[in-house]
Amino acid sequence: MAFVVLFATMSFVVNMHYCGDVLxxxxxxxxxxxxxxxxxxxxTEGCSMTQKDCCNDEQIVKDAQNELQLSVDKISFDQHIFITSFVYSYINLFESLNENTTSYQQYKPPVxxxxxxxxxxMYLI
Structure with missing residues (x-):
């Protein structure tokens, strides 16, 4: 969960240089x-002709999310159901048994x- 919050609040820029159509x-x-x-x-060259440059620079900017959703009232009903069922099932995974039960307790071995x-x-020597 910490990585999700970290990447949601982090901004970065990806710079790319193309020469023609080749990255x-x-x-x-x-x-x-x-x-x-x-x-x-x-x-600067003193040339009056203008030619098109074959090189191209591109930037992809990923802006950070400045505000996180912290209020519970903005969560939908379906999200409430999912969260409660997830927490309930997760807690029940680690519930320990109070009594050590065995399935062979009522079984009596043959005479x-x-x-x-x-x-x-056959004897062990």
Whole structure:
């Protein structure tokens, strides 16, 4: 449960660098390494032609959940039923028996008429 709360309240960014249609690098929590084929700024080169850059950077941002649902009145009736049945069944798993019951308590062993080891003449030496 602690991991669920941790991941629900944690935010992160996934950076991806594409060169054309090919994924070159992926990074979490840091900047991606480029392929080195980015176009230079045309104003610094003195070139008046504009070409389309083949490289593309994308970011996937997962924002954190700032508020957790702590009030019980927002839980639906079906969720109440699930929680109560789960707690009831979980508690009953660890209930110990007060008396040590056995299924063979009423069983009486048969009367031994002969001792088999004497009949077969088998002795431990």
């Amino acid at each position: 070159v690098d992926t990074a979490i929590f840091q900047n991606v390494k480029t392929c080195g084929m980015e176009m230079q700024n045309p104003s 031994v008429v002969r001792q088999i080891y004497k009949i077969d003449e």
